[in-house]
Amino acid sequence: MRSLAPGIKLITSFSRDSWYRFFILIVTFVFYTTYHLSRKPISIVKSQLHRNCSYVVHPADLNITDNDTWCDWAPFDQNNYQYLFGVLDNCFLVAYAIGMFFSGMFGERLPLRYYLSSGMILSGLFTVLFGLGFYWQIHALWYYCLVQALNGLVQTTGWPAVVACVGNWFGKGKRGFIMGIWNSHTSVGNILGSLIAGVYVSSSWGLSFIVPGIIIASAGVICFLFLVEKPEDVNCTLPQHHESVEQEPLLRTASSNEEISSTNTSTAVEPAEDHTEAISFCGALRIPGVVEFSLCLLFAKLVSYTFLYWLPLYIANVAHFDPKEAGDLSTLFDVGGIVGGILAGVISDYSGGRATTCCAMLIIAAPMLFLYNKIGQNGLPTTIGMLLWCGALVNGPYALITTAVSADLGTHECLRGNSRALSTVTAIIDGTGSIGAAIGPLLAGLISPTGWNNVFYMLIAADVLACLLLSRLVYKEVRGWCGYSSRQRGFKEI
Known part of the structure; x- marks a missing residue:
């Protein structure tokens, strides 16, 4: 009997369910990569919209009346x-x-495929309109503010939409590791967006927006054609969190155990509408841990998005790189973010402490930000090393909260199997974090004229x-590691 080729053996060793799950990870990774790819160009183009014109060689036939601003783009001349750049950032972020x-509630009530594909196509349109300016x-x-x-x-x-789709396909298992790798789409999108924008920034900065806009709109068409929202749509096996709550290895009080036991003995399967009813906004807030992680993400995302929007300009101003070089160098922050997101997922899976993992990385990040501001520009090797470290420590907690933590809370035991809360x-969680994302760049725009030191002090304080904000959850996780259970104290652990 002839043996199968090694490649075919590898392909057939995976089940149909495994191939579908791999496919969903890949396509959602690509989709959200394009979202961040289209957000990044504005941070690269800033240093082109306002330059030091005395260093720019102007055409001989150009009648220059003001040598200080002739090469700038009004109204940023x-x-x-810096204040106008902050306003521009906030129009998008607010x-x-x-x-x-509101988006999450729409996402639960509308087909994810239609919702996601229409969003990408419209985002591509508005990104292109910015470049056409x-x-x-x-x-x-007002034109650029309106488009933003x-x-x-x-x-x-x-x-x-993408988190709900991935949450539909994957159970709790090694969710931190899987989503840590998957969440690198944020950093990959930032890197690609920086590189694509950098190609055109010095010649025709409009293309720095038009090309990413076309890419995300094309991804929207692919989403419409190929996205599979739920395993049951293609007769695949449901992941763990869709099954009986008694299968979840979570601590419960004796009374709650009795209640669940009596419910399961009286009816083998709960009515379908209990599992599919969309949760209310206030109901989602009552899920244990949602408020703490949301407020934590507000400050974590404040730091991350300040770097996202202002790092290229900071490098250009402090280290005196040209716009393209500053944009390319800023991608190292996102490279560190990829490593940090994966590392945070692995550590939290191994330890079982999502909050403790986030808190530890945030504690180390504070002095690292101080060091980057003080010595980060002392030579290229130092700059590279500090950017990688800062990227890992800043983006690690941000990545963990927006992926594994959100998915855990969206399928919490108190929801009794209702995954539509995801x-x-x-x-x-991400909306609260986005408030910080809006505040950070605005504060940077207001504070930076007084000196970049003050911007970094603001980031350290955040x-x-x-x-x-995570101290209560960290305390509970540490007590759990020390052998204390919810039954011993008479309350329900998160």
């Missing part, structure tokens, strides 16, 4: 350009934060507050 609180010679601030705000609203379709819980 004035001394208040709209994103507001829209996110270069070719249409638009110098009105509309883009922020439609981009809220992305995160709740989109709302994810939207609440890290410390994020740690404090």
